[in-house]
């Protein structure tokens with residue numbers, strides 16, 4: 452306890468860094484689980500058949516790309532920006548027709564993926580609404 456010259460007591464405070472969204476999600480293992488559950492859903496949910504057709508038959512490489520991108524986006528290691536094949540996220544989607552139906556299919560898979568993690572309700576809500584804004588922003592139709 453520090454005391455002011457006046458003799459008034461004040462509680463000493465220690466500044467702790469706030470946990471990043473990446474930490475709140477559960478770090479690298481959680482991002483990996485999220486990405487795998489996301490592409491598993493895209494690969495198997497008939498409601499996502501439309502966007503599944505827009506992706507390569509082999510989802511292996513994009514699993515790694517999304518893992519790297521999400522890691523940096525959520526405040527973890529900036530893996531995607533270190534990739535030699537990095538791209539601006541907007542231009543990476545420009546070749547694909549993304550309208551409300553594609554956005555909603557993508558979000559459906561992401562909700563399934565978020566369900567596969569055990570998250571505090573406020574953390575879940577933060578990620579779901581951030582993904583919603585992002586997916587809507589990638590619309591080009």
Ligand code: HEM
Nearest residue numbers: 502505506507516517520543547549553554557582585586
């Ligand atoms: C929150 C929204 C989204 C995020 C964070 C996201 C993320 C990504 C990333 C990181 C890539 C790899 C880019 C690269 O080539 O380096 C990618 C590719 C792609 N995304 Fe998205 N995306 C989102 C929404 C969407 C939506 C709504 C669609 C709807 C069709 C979509 C379709 C695709 C396709 C077709 C590819 C290329 C797939 C492939 O190469 O097999 N994405 N996305």
